[in-house]
Amino acid sequence: MITICIIEDILDIREGLQTIIESDERFELLGCFTNAEDAIDQLPVLQPNVVLADINLSGKKSGIDCVQEIKPLFSQMQFIMFTIYEDNDQVFEALKAGASGYILKNTAPEKIIDSLVELYEGGSPMSPKIARKVLSTFNAPMPDNSVHELLSKREQEVLELLSKGFLYKEIADKLSISISTVKRHLNSIYTKLQVQNKVEAVNKLYNRE
Known part of the structure; x- marks a missing residue:
């Protein structure tokens, strides 16, 4: 069961998301919030697996503020932003703050x-556009050799392609492997590096903790 919380201040959208989530037996909706302040107060108590958060919210704090405050304390909690815009600096800032998509x-x-x-x-x-924008911030440093000691040659290839912004399918094509094999390598990489997502993995690859 995947536990989920929603942060969305527009009633129709919030109710629509609630209906979508409650219609799937794989999900359990733990709570809905209309502002970041309430979410910041209650998320540490509820500890959902996934938080679906709007960026611009009523109140003084944004969805990005929520990610910045909660993610460092609960690294296992995954945030995904819910936005009107695809290529937006706020999306980029949310991902840098710790959101994973x-x-x-x-x-x-x-x-x-x-x-x-x-x-x-x-x-x-x-x-792809946002992924490349996020991952390009890690292009400058030299890779951390300790990471290379932990990972197999194929895992290193997968992670280095990921760091350049390639999608799973593109990585699979380049390495002549299936997408499921790419995902299996990524799960192994996340476990070995003790990270939760690709941004954290690339961060560790380039020794920017």
Whole structure:
């Protein structure tokens, strides 16, 4: 069972998300919040697996503020942002703060479900454009040799391609392996490096903890 919380201040959208989540037996909805302040107060108590958060909220704090305050304390809690815009500096800032992906507000219900499951399983659902923008921030430093000692040659290849912004399918094509094999390598990488998502893995690769 994947436990989920929603942070969304628009009633119709919040109720729509609630309906989508409650219609799937893999999910359990623990709570809905209309502002970041209430979420910051209650998330440490509820400790959901996944938090689906709007960026711009009523109140003084944003969804990004929520990620910045909660993620360092509960690294296992995965945040996915819910936004109107695909290529937006706020999305980028949310990902840098610790969110692991985002969903557009016009996304079809089945795709929202797929994204939540992907996030829970260790993926980072986001567009190639945003992924490259996030991961390009790690291009400058030299790789950390200790990471290379932990990972197999193939795992290093997967992680280095990931650091350049390639999607799972592109990595699979380049290495002549299946997408499921790519995901299996990534799960192994996350376990060995003790990280939760690809941004943290690339961060560790380049020794920027």
